[in-house]
Amino acid sequence: MIAKLISWIQMFNNETMLKKLKILWLCLFVPGVIGLLIKVISGERLAGYGSYVPWGIWIAVYFHAVGISGGAFAVGVIGYLKGIKGLRENLNTTLLVSACSLITGLLAIWLDLGRPFRAYRVGISPNFGSMLAFNAWMYSIFLVLVGIMLFLSVKRRQANVVNDKTGWLVPLLLLGLLLSIAYPSQSGAFFGVVDAKPFWSSAILPVLFLTSAITSGASALLLVYYYLRGESAAIDTPEQGPYPYLRKIILAGIAVYFMGEFSEYSLALWSPISHLKETIYLILFGKFWWVFWLIHVGGAIIGFYLIFNAQSVTKLAIGAFIIVTTFISTRLNILIPGQSIPELKGLNEAFTHARLNFNYSPTMVEYLITLFVIAFGLALFYFSHKILSTYIEKEN
Amino acid sequence: MAKKQSTKSPKQTDEVLRSAVDDNESSDEAYSLTPIDRKRAITLIGSAIGLGVMSTVISRIIPNPAVPKGPITTHKIPPVQDGAGEVDILVRMQNELRRALLKPMEQRRWLMVIDTRKCVGCHACTVACIAENKLPPGVVYRPVITEHIGQYPHQITRFFPRPCMQCNNPSCVSVCPVRATWKRPDGVVIIDYDRCIGCRYCLTACPYGARTSDFGNYYTEHTPEIQPYEKQPSNEYNKSWSREGHGSPVGNARKCHFCLHRIEQGLLPQCVSTCIGRANYFGDANDARSLVAEMAKSSNQMKLLEEKGTKPQVIYLV
Numbered sequence: 001m002i003a004k005l006i007s008w009i010q011m012f013n014n015e016t017m018l019k020k021l022k023i024l025w026l027c028l029f030v031p032g033v034i035g036l037l038i039k040v041i042s043g044e045r046l047a048g049y050g051s052y053v054p055w056g057i058w059i060a061v062y063f064h065a066v067g068i069s070g071g072a073f074a075v076g077v078i079g080y081l082k083g084i085k086g087l088r089e090n091l092n093t094t095l096l097v098s099a100c101s102l103i104t105g106l107l108a109i110w111l112d113l114g115r116p117f118r119a120y121r122v123g124i125s126p127n128f129g130s131m132l133a134f135n136a137w138m139y140s141i142f143l144v145l146v147g148i149m150l151f152l153s154v155k156r157r158q159a160n161v162v163n164d165k166t167g168w169l170v171p172l173l174l175l176g177l178l179l180s181i182a183y184p185s186q187s188g189a190f191f192g193v194v195d196a197k198p199f200w201s202s203a204i205l206p207v208l209f210l211t212s213a214i215t216s217g218a219s220a221l222l223l224v225y226y227y228l229r230g231e232s233a234a235i236d237t238p239e240q241g242p243y244p245y246l247r248k249i250i251l252a253g254i255a256v257y258f259m260g261e262f263s264e265y266s267l268a269l270w271s272p273i274s275h276l277k278e279t280i281y282l283i284l285f286g287k288f289w290w291v292f293w294l295i296h297v298g299g300a301i302i303g304f305y306l307i308f309n310a311q312s313v314t315k316l317a318i319g320a321f322i323i324v325t326t327f328i329s330t331r332l333n334i335l336i337p338g339q340s341i342p343e344l345k346g347l348n349e350a351f352t353h354a355r356l357n358f359n360y361s362p363t364m365v366e367y368l369i370t371l372f373v374i375a376f377g378l379a380l381f382y383f384s385h386k387i388l389s390t391y392i393e394k395e396n
Numbered sequence: 397m398a399k400k401q402s403t404k405s406p407k408q409t410d411e412v413l414r415s416a417v418d419d420n421e422s423s424d425e426a427y428s429l430t431p432i433d434r435k436r437a438i439t440l441i442g443s444a445i446g447l448g449v450m451s452t453v454i455s456r457i458i459p460n461p462a463v464p465k466g467p468i469t470t471h472k473i474p475p476v477q478d479g480a481g482e483v484d485i486l487v488r489m490q491n492e493l494r495r496a497l498l499k500p501m502e503q504r505r506w507l508m509v510i511d512t513r514k515c516v517g518c519h520a521c522t523v524a525c526i527a528e529n530k531l532p533p534g535v536v537y538r539p540v541i542t543e544h545i546g547q548y549p550h551q552i553t554r555f556f557p558r559p560c561m562q563c564n565n566p567s568c569v570s571v572c573p574v575r576a577t578w579k580r581p582d583g584v585v586i587i588d589y590d591r592c593i594g595c596r597y598c599l600t601a602c603p604y605g606a607r608t609s610d611f612g613n614y615y616t617e618h619t620p621e622i623q624p625y626e627k628q629p630s631n632e633y634n635k636s637w638s639r640e641g642h643g644s645p646v647g648n649a650r651k652c653h654f655c656l657h658r659i660e661q662g663l664l665p666q667c668v669s670t671c672i673g674r675a676n677y678f679g680d681a682n683d684a685r686s687l688v689a690e691m692a693k694s695s696n697q698m699k700l701l702e703e704k705g706t707k708p709q710v711i712y713l714v
Binding site for chain 1: 433436437440441444445448451452454455456522533534535536539540541542543556558567570571572573574575576591592593594595596597599600601602603604605607608609610611612613642644646647648649700701704705
């Protein structure tokens, strides 16, 4: 058995990078599809969230993906407009990363809806007073804009001229830039406007969400650039192409995020009467302490160290991978603990049922669906990039 | 073309993928930022911001989906005959309710007063509500919260039944992305099950935890057969709602609506009728002669989480 396992690992090591990635993707996709089938059959019955903690891991994935989308767009487009090498030639890729990530996030929240086939109602009878409707419309407008920008960008002939010949590309990019900064910030406002949850009702949340978005978006762009370089990446150095630009943004993003988080936590912990203390204790020492200490802090320290000290682009890419994956904890640590403290004391004991509980743990189905969503996002990017590259090649 | 495409090996296509990065990197020519039409950019961005602000303002101004008002909302139901001697407060409140129904919806305001000194914590109201509204597992409209004050043996216990507070400034309404929930002119906050998309934003926005989601469970689902009584449709909002085949309200947010379907037939909410301690008062707060209006004037009253600014409309006498 062990010998077989070792031979599999050896076989895996001998494969090309793309094939390795495909095998890893299958490891996400196959269990993910099983989870999806279970969800289709059982509805929400096997999900771990309930009525007192109504949002679970899928919502965290949604906000993380939306953050990556906005962050990648903002960082990529600023890089493009500034003429950063590697980004100025790859506007299409930046747009694709952003759009695919956004669609992935929307899939995650769509799967979370109790009545998913009524999602169209946000389009036909929206309440813009609700941050959710406002965001949904913004995503839709953004996706349409990305489509137009992609079209103009593909049609652009002169690589060293930033605008296209119609003159619309840059104005649209600037509008997209505004939206890409607005909607990750609004993700923070989405929680910030919920006065019922004291931990969420904080003005720093939009700033934290934006910072997290920029950091993870820049990390995603770095990873994609590394991947697209393929074997050429072996001869690249961290001082080439977009690496220095992205590296600085990621490092600054991590530092700013932790500063903001420290200021929020330390204020609450310092005050003898802060009503946020209970939630922060839950984050630091509760059942999911490891999400904060190991994934969030540990991931950020290792990622920061690798990116800061990287002598090779591979190390840089590993650091970026760690950041883009572990930064989901920035969403989880706000989303779940914020719902886990009842405002009305005694409510938890008033009626006993698994759905009427302030302790949330994701179930296996929730984890499987999460794998599916990630696999979907990766496949979406891979195939859309492939189709676009083939199209460009034909055009040329 | 298609033939040409199909003959390309996967490796070749991967090369194409990378070409976008490799080919252009050699370009070190000056990167021209012109021509950029600034006016065009500013107009675009300004319009987008303007549209955003305008849509939000309009959304706040537009009233929620039209609910019937005026004479069509009146109901003429004959009063309950008083027996000889002292009249039970349930009979009195029922007659007051029927009197209120003679007025149009916008002229009445339903109010609940709960006397915690009379509540014995029997949970009969919770169970009656579940039976009345055919609530599935995990959905509860009126749990009873137990509060212990002091340490044994110097301890008192109080019970706070917690229906929906039917807030005057409901935080659950403004967050709904699809206008599926609103406050009626008579003060009751309702949900349109046909519109609700099940995003559960309203659940997080309610500080009282008064909204629960219907996840489609049945009490007898792990037995050989789901019992027919669980499949009976509920009559909430004067409609028949069958949960079979994932029908609404499965997947929707659900909440206490003061048993509107009973009220409009001249009956008190089920929790009020069931209370063995007569601890609940219910009626039209706009009717100065009503028992509930009298009780609402008591000085020993409190409201839950008033500091949240939701203006709850359920009063507790302590």
